[in-house]
Amino acid sequence: MTSALLTDRYELTMVDAARKSGTADRRSIFEVFARHLPNGRRYGIVAGTGRLLEQLSEFRFGDAELAWLRENEVVDAATLDWLADYRFKGNVWGYREGEVYFPGSPILVVEGTFAEAVVLETLSLSILNYDSAVASAASRMVTAADGRPLAEMGSRRATERGAVAAARAAFVAGFSSTSNLEAGRTWGIPTMGTAAHSFTLLHDSEEDAFRAQVAALGPGTTLLVDTYDVTAAVDLAVRVAGPSLGAVRIDSGDLPGQASAVRKQLDALGAKSTKITVTSDLDEYAIAALQVAPVDSYGVGTSVVTGSGAPTAGMVYKLVARVGDDGDWVSVAKKSAAKLSVGGRKFPVRSLRGGVATSEVLHVEDDPDAPSARADAGRPLLVPLVTDGIADPRYLGAAGTALAREHRAVAVAELPVDAFRLARGEPVIPTVYE
Amino acid sequence: MTSALLTDRYELTMVDAARKSGTADRRSIFEVFARHLPNGRRYGIVAGTGRLLEQLSEFRFGDAELAWLRENEVVDAATLDWLADYRFKGNVWGYREGEVYFPGSPILVVEGTFAEAVVLETLSLSILNYDSAVASAASRMVTAADGRPLAEMGSRRATERGAVAAARAAFVAGFSSTSNLEAGRTWGIPTMGTAAHSFTLLHDSEEDAFRAQVAALGPGTTLLVDTYDVTAAVDLAVRVAGPSLGAVRIDSGDLPGQASAVRKQLDALGAKSTKITVTSDLDEYAIAALQVAPVDSYGVGTSVVTGSGAPTAGMVYKLVARVGDDGDWVSVAKKSAAKLSVGGRKFPVRSLRGGVATSEVLHVEDDPDAPSARADAGRPLLVPLVTDGIADPRYLGAAGTALAREHRAVAVAELPVDAFRLARGEPVIPTVYE
Numbered sequence: 001m002t003s004a005l006l007t008d009r010y011e012l013t014m015v016d017a018a019r020k021s022g023t024a025d026r027r028s029i030f031e032v033f034a035r036h037l038p039n040g041r042r043y044g045i046v047a048g049t050g051r052l053l054e055q056l057s058e059f060r061f062g063d064a065e066l067a068w069l070r071e072n073e074v075v076d077a078a079t080l081d082w083l084a085d086y087r088f089k090g091n092v093w094g095y096r097e098g099e100v101y102f103p104g105s106p107i108l109v110v111e112g113t114f115a116e117a118v119v120l121e122t123l124s125l126s127i128l129n130y131d132s133a134v135a136s137a138a139s140r141m142v143t144a145a146d147g148r149p150l151a152e153m154g155s156r157r158a159t160e161r162g163a164v165a166a167a168r169a170a171f172v173a174g175f176s177s178t179s180n181l182e183a184g185r186t187w188g189i190p191t192m193g194t195a196a197h198s199f200t201l202l203h204d205s206e207e208d209a210f211r212a213q214v215a216a217l218g219p220g221t222t223l224l225v226d227t228y229d230v231t232a233a234v235d236l237a238v239r240v241a242g243p244s245l246g247a248v249r250i251d252s253g254d255l256p257g258q259a260s261a262v263r264k265q266l267d268a269l270g271a272k273s274t275k276i277t278v279t280s281d282l283d284e285y286a287i288a289a290l291q292v293a294p295v296d297s298y299g300v301g302t303s304v305v306t307g308s309g310a311p312t313a314g315m316v317y318k319l320v321a322r323v324g325d326d327g328d329w330v331s332v333a334k335k336s337a338a339k340l341s342v343g344g345r346k347f348p349v350r351s352l353r354g355g356v357a358t359s360e361v362l363h364v365e366d367d368p369d370a371p372s373a374r375a376d377a378g379r380p381l382l383v384p385l386v387t388d389g390i391a392d393p394r395y396l397g398a399a400g401t402a403l404a405r406e407h408r409a410v411a412v413a414e415l416p417v418d419a420f421r422l423a424r425g426e427p428v429i430p431t432v433y434e
Numbered sequence: 435m436t437s438a439l440l441t442d443r444y445e446l447t448m449v450d451a452a453r454k455s456g457t458a459d460r461r462s463i464f465e466v467f468a469r470h471l472p473n474g475r476r477y478g479i480v481a482g483t484g485r486l487l488e489q490l491s492e493f494r495f496g497d498a499e500l501a502w503l504r505e506n507e508v509v510d511a512a513t514l515d516w517l518a519d520y521r522f523k524g525n526v527w528g529y530r531e532g533e534v535y536f537p538g539s540p541i542l543v544v545e546g547t548f549a550e551a552v553v554l555e556t557l558s559l560s561i562l563n564y565d566s567a568v569a570s571a572a573s574r575m576v577t578a579a580d581g582r583p584l585a586e587m588g589s590r591r592a593t594e595r596g597a598v599a600a601a602r603a604a605f606v607a608g609f610s611s612t613s614n615l616e617a618g619r620t621w622g623i624p625t626m627g628t629a630a631h632s633f634t635l636l637h638d639s640e641e642d643a644f645r646a647q648v649a650a651l652g653p654g655t656t657l658l659v660d661t662y663d664v665t666a667a668v669d670l671a672v673r674v675a676g677p678s679l680g681a682v683r684i685d686s687g688d689l690p691g692q693a694s695a696v697r698k699q700l701d702a703l704g705a706k707s708t709k710i711t712v713t714s715d716l717d718e719y720a721i722a723a724l725q726v727a728p729v730d731s732y733g734v735g736t737s738v739v740t741g742s743g744a745p746t747a748g749m750v751y752k753l754v755a756r757v758g759d760d761g762d763w764v765s766v767a768k769k770s771a772a773k774l775s776v777g778g779r780k781f782p783v784r785s786l787r788g789g790v791a792t793s794e795v796l797h798v799e800d801d802p803d804a805p806s807a808r809a810d811a812g813r814p815l816l817v818p819l820v821t822d823g824i825a826d827p828r829y830l831g832a833a834g835t836a837l838a839r840e841h842r843a844v845a846v847a848e849l850p851v852d853a854f855r856l857a858r859g860e861p862v863i864p865t866v867y868e
Contacts, residue, residue: 001435005616006594008587010627012615013651017629021646023636030632055594068619076650114636121630122614125590126597153442156559157746160440160489162593163560180556181446182439185502193444195451196555198464198753201766202457202548212455216510217447227768302746311745312591312736319632332635334661 003055004086005065008122009074012083015115016075019082024115027329028322029345029368032094032108032128034101037136038310040424043415045139045408046107047169048131049097050400052124053391059123061086088116092386095348097395098172098408099381100415101132102360104431106346107315109382111368114322121317129315130162133307134169139412140284140308141300142174143420149297150287151192153179153279154305166305172404175304176297188398197251200227210240220246222277225262226253234262238269247275247296255280256293263294283308284422321345321368331366342433344368349378350414357414360431379414437489438520439499442556443508446517449549450509453516458549461763462756463779463802466528466542466562468535471570472744474858477849479573479842480541481603482565483531484834486558487825493557495520522550526820529782531829532606532842533815534849535566536794538865540780541749543816545802548756555751563749564596567741568603573846574718574742575734576608577854583731584721585626587613587713588739600739606838609738610731622832631685634661644674654680656711659696660687668696672703681709681730689714690727697728717742718856755779755802765800776867778802783812784848791848794865813848 018024037044061069061083070080090112101107108124110117141150152170155163155178167183177190184191195213203209210223219241225233225248237248248266250258255278266274278290279299287298307313318341321331333343345368351359361378385392394400412419419428452458471478495503495517504514524546535541542558544551575584586604589597601617611624618625629647637643644657653675659667659682671682682700684692689712700708712724713733721732741747752775755765767777779802785793795812819826828834846853853862 003594005619006589006597007615008589008613008627009615009618009625010613010629013627014629014633017646017650018633018636020650021637021642023646026636028632028636065619069615072618072625074615074625114632118630118632121632122589122597123594126592126594129591130593130596155440155442155556156751157563157748158560159564159593159596159599160437160557160560161595162564163440163556165593179442179444181441181443181503181508184443184506185439185499191443191506191508193442193447195444195448196552197768198462198548198552198555199448199451201753201768202452202460202462202756203455204758208455212451212457216451216454229769302748306745311740314591314736317590319635322636324638334631334635335663 002062002065003059003123004061006123006126007119011119011121012069012075012079014118015082016079018114019079025113026322028112028114028117029320030110030117030121030317031106031320031346032124032315032317033104033106034313034315036103036314037427038314041136042419042421042425042428044101044132044313045135045173046095046097046099046101046132047135047172047404048127048165049094049385050395050404051131051165051168052127053385053395055123055127056088056120056386057391059086059088059120082115086116086119087389088112088120088386089389090116090386091384091388093382094385095381096383096407097400097404098406098411100411102427102429102431104362105360105381106348106362109345125315125317129312131165131169132313132315133310134166134304135173136313137284137308137310138170138173138175138304139408140422141287141304144284144287144291144422145298146291148295149176151175151177151179151297151299152304153193153299154301155180157302158305163305168401170304172401172408174405174408187401189401194222195224197224197227200224206233207236207240210237214241219244222247222249224249224251226251230258230262231265234265235269238266238271238274243269243271243274245271245274247277249277249279251279253280256290259290259293259295288422329367329369348381350381351378352414355414356416357429359429362431362433364433436496436499437493437557438495440557440560441553445553445555446503446509448552449516450513452548453513459547460756462546462548462551463754464544464551464555464751465540465754465780466558466749466751467538467540468747468749470537470748471861472748475570476853476855476859476862478535478566478747479569479607480529480531480533480535480566481569481606481838482561482599483528483819484829484838485565485599485602486561487819487829489557489561490522490554490820491825493520493522493554516549520550520553521823522546522554522820523823524550524820525818525822527816528819529815530817530841531834531838532840532845534845536861536863536865538796539794539815540782540796543779559749559751563746565599565603566747566749567744568600568738569607570747571718571742571744572604572607572609572738573842574856575721575738578718578722578725578856579732580725582729583610585609585611585613585731585733586738587627587733588735589614591736592739597739602835604738606835606842608839608842621835623835628656629658631658631661634658640667641670641674644671648675653678656681656683658683658685660685664692664696665699668699669703672700672705672708677704677708679705679708681711683711683713685713687714690724693724693727693729722856763801782815784815785812786848789848790850791863793863796865796867798867
């Protein structure tokens, strides 16, 4: 299924009108950035880039799409022909997937004709806004968990395809696994999961259910112990699976207290290697509170797939420069109060002192073809993602996803320690336009 | 692309284990319900049912999915064979799409063998949770707008496919149109949109841009007037398009004040029929505040596609009854504190007095095959959606979507007036288990 109609109607009507006015082929630069970080966060994590590159290559108007556009008189016949031949042949630079970002960071820079670049607005933002919202929340959970593994299990609280994106974004941000099978198949993310309460209720007794699960999945499985009475279930679990039982899962109740009690009980039963995983409505704050408890791993659902209070990163896709009839570049920006944007292409670098980030410096250039002379005064943040319409294959597929996960760890390690405070605050480093 | 792997791994491992323990074929009833309405809302709106019925028919494990499950040893060979033949052949009842719901309302009831019904948990919840979250928020915006048309334009703040679902859910809840082209094509929703700020910035002057747009789209188009200076742009817009200009759009600033000033200006210019549409970060509260201003229509983005603070409806999919070895039905429920569920199948009716809803009555039956003798004491809320695996075609496609939109209007009209208060509160009618 093509991604071409995952597009706001006004993009195609703009192409139509610009073609008629002779401006459609003006070379243009659009930048994707967020005006602010949501919820008083200290930093954001870029995610979705790899997904976007893959969907960009499928952005084609096929016969079915063209027929519908014709019937609905969205654009004229000449523009339909143009759409039929559409292939993005321009260039895209961007922050690497997994990179840290701040307000104003140009996380994606699209250069092409106005017409070929403007039609990518909705698709680019849909992907980057959601995936970055999830990754930004997930990254806080990962640092709060301080090495304890996190599993993403929120598919049921996201749209059916969005759930796959959420699993991927959480993995990029450092989660270890997902419950979502399609995310495992498409992106190579380890999948996990054993049984729900319904499995216990299906059987005539909790013992029947535990025996059935251990028979099928082996004693290394994770048994869910809170369907009836946790203490009784933990006793039963060890009796059924033996002391080599893999883990018990607690999905309700007073988690810190319960985890401590269950740990003592497991140890007393000789199941010293049996792990405890908890999965009840966790977010970064609950995880932080559980760090003192003897919990071995966390499962996170709703809060991670909904961005923990910020389900979109609020990024926008703005024209910052275009050529005029004389062939020269013109920096452009709208003047509306409160939605002010800065015209001109930005060349971003992260300034570091002793390996620690001190500021996000955006070098603004009126001539976007001229690389900024000052861009070497820090770590350059843009990499080529698409060159003359061809995506860099390193960023695609499961390998690209794993690479993004590695890069996030490196980029986060550069942040000052204040970045990891969960309380509301300002971005941990300032954004400076130069 | 099949929907079969849009599934949490534990559903397949439960099928595997239940097949081994001989319980997989026990007839079972799962219900979908929400424990509470989010954010102190007074009612919720069911949406997504039509989408779910369509995806249910595509829920097939093809060769690619089976190969991946085999390689990853998710289930054993015999279960792979069972999955290869999987077709849902059971029955589904549910609240009609567009229906009002309350805490505990069994908005979907799935009856089949445990194995065939449990594998639908994630897909059902992914769709119903998101679509109902959007529709529940959208319905409040529709009542706040009190007859003024609302356009959904939030695709960029939702995942790329979720955006199509959001457009549909908003339409079910009473929105008039969407910017999303795929939603127009797939679900028959009217699409709208003319131009963004980038179109003005592309041209050498605002006048060039307005002339280009009017040349392409006619004077009935909507011109965006806040790129530079609103007053100057409104003058220019009427000069370029004439007094038959369709509308002006304001996307920033102090909207009530600006709308009043623009209305006076348009009237003074003789453009008395030119409409004003506003589109800047609106939610139900901003819409309510704008009702005193001379605004003709609203465009809503972020807030509607993210459920205005509640991006998921928080619904769960719970086993409530299953047969035992003796063939008799057994009501089941887990006992965990705070996540208590009520065992037994519910037959819901909405009690009415003088046409106004007074309570949501859930008749609980230990024998789910026996229709409740008391179910006629109000408006019965369940309708058959799938019978022996076949979906009722009335609820599918664009026709089903339009039907849901009509039903929402009827169902909302039954609510007491307190339902339409935007402030936080309790559900407007109580849920009563009988």
